[in-house]
Amino acid sequence: MARHPAPGVPLTGTVTSDPLIRKVLAAEARAAESQRELAALRLDRKQLLDEYTAMRKARPVPVGPAPGKRGKADRVRVSVGDLHGMRQDPAAVAAFLADVRLLSPDEIVLGGDMLECGGWLAKHQPIGFIALLDYTYQEDVAATNAFLDALQTAAPRASIDYLEGQHEDRVERWIVDQVTANARDAEFLRRLCAPPALLRLADRQIGYYRRAEIYVEGAPRGWIQRGLMYFTHELGTSKNAARDALGKTAANVTYFHTHREDTATAVFPSVGICKAFNPGCLCTMQPVWRNSDVTNWSQGYAVDFLAKSEKFLRVHVPIWRGESLASAWVERIKA
Numbered sequence: 001m002a003r004h005p006a007p008g009v010p011l012t013g014t015v016t017s018d019p020l021i022r023k024v025l026a027a028e029a030r031a032a033e034s035q036r037e038l039a040a041l042r043l044d045r046k047q048l049l050d051e052y053t054a055m056r057k058a059r060p061v062p063v064g065p066a067p068g069k070r071g072k073a074d075r076v077r078v079s080v081g082d083l084h085g086m087r088q089d090p091a092a093v094a095a096f097l098a099d100v101r102l103l104s105p106d107e108i109v110l111g112g113d114m115l116e117c118g119g120w121l122a123k124h125q126p127i128g129f130i131a132l133l134d135y136t137y138q139e140d141v142a143a144t145n146a147f148l149d150a151l152q153t154a155a156p157r158a159s160i161d162y163l164e165g166q167h168e169d170r171v172e173r174w175i176v177d178q179v180t181a182n183a184r185d186a187e188f189l190r191r192l193c194a195p196p197a198l199l200r201l202a203d204r205q206i207g208y209y210r211r212a213e214i215y216v217e218g219a220p221r222g223w224i225q226r227g228l229m230y231f232t233h234e235l236g237t238s239k240n241a242a243r244d245a246l247g248k249t250a251a252n253v254t255y256f257h258t259h260r261e262d263t264a265t266a267v268f269p270s271v272g273i274c275k276a277f278n279p280g281c282l283c284t285m286q287p288v289w290r291n292s293d294v295t296n297w298s299q300g301y302a303v304d305f306l307a308k309s310e311k312f313l314r315v316h317v318p319i320w321r322g323e324s325l326a327s328a329w330v331e332r333i334k335a
Helices: 020-056 090-103 121-124 137-154 169-178 183-193 242-250 327-334
Strands: 075-079 107-110 159-163 206-208 224-226 230-232 262-268 274-276 301-304 312-320
Touching: 075 183, 090 137, 090 274, 090 327, 121 137, 121 169, 137 169, 159 224, 169 183, 242 262, 242 274, 274 312
Parallel strands: 075 107, 107 159, 159 206
Antiparallel strands: 075 301, 224 230, 262 274, 301 312
16 A cells, blocks of 8 residues: 655755745744743733732721611701792792602791892892882782792791891881981881781791891801801802802801802811802792893702701702702602
8 A cells, every 4th residue: 555645744854845945934933923922821821810919918908887877867958048029930939849848848048038129129229220110019028928828838847047138138228218316216117017027927936137137156247057057148249159158158158149059169177178059049030130131040949968966968959940850859768
């Protein structure tokens, strides 16, 4: 039987043909490449083993103790302002009151300018204001009284504080104009026509805080303090009002007046983290006297969830075109 040669190219002996030489060189190149790949894989394996060993030997980071049992907030506080009486937005007010019924707050802070006090009182507005006379002071008072009735019906167990804004302060300024010489006459006029009397705040058991009085030692006039939060109606009107408020207070502060939601945060070495808030307004977004200048106002309110320590979580709730953007959230947390 004839014997056939073994397949492939023998690497021994003398190879003389060009095709065979090329095949031998290609085979040697493939062998060298395989050796390089094998060396790279061995290096990768060694590095992975080294990383794994180092990870096993690394010191563990201590884990803090698990928090205790977490229950519902000890108290809920709602902050809202700038209703402006006859200039209120009925749809925004309805959305706010619907949320209040679900939240059932323990505390409510009314941030001032709940009355518009325009018309015959408008001379105390800054220069450039147009005195609108399409409603009476009696109608303005009636509108705010209706709001307070609805608010106390929606949150019957809430304590309520009412800060005097510069619009309510128009009445005070008018009284001072009339009776600068006799303090007794001033008090008589307050009982006749000032907001606390006409809004029946004493009967409602709502505290009223005037801009001219000091309520917190070391704080400006008209400020009140509730736990770790200060409240005041007015702190500035610039586009950086919240940031400016922090620089003035170095404390947590809620202010109103600018009609737009705003928040700023700062850390003071001797105090800690501090925040300034403005929750927005409940009045119409584009009043007649601003028709030639589009406002950047925003409607809304604020909710504080307070622990027994007075530490709090603040949530701002925008209202857009009569709809609270927190309706689903409020229903969820109350479930």
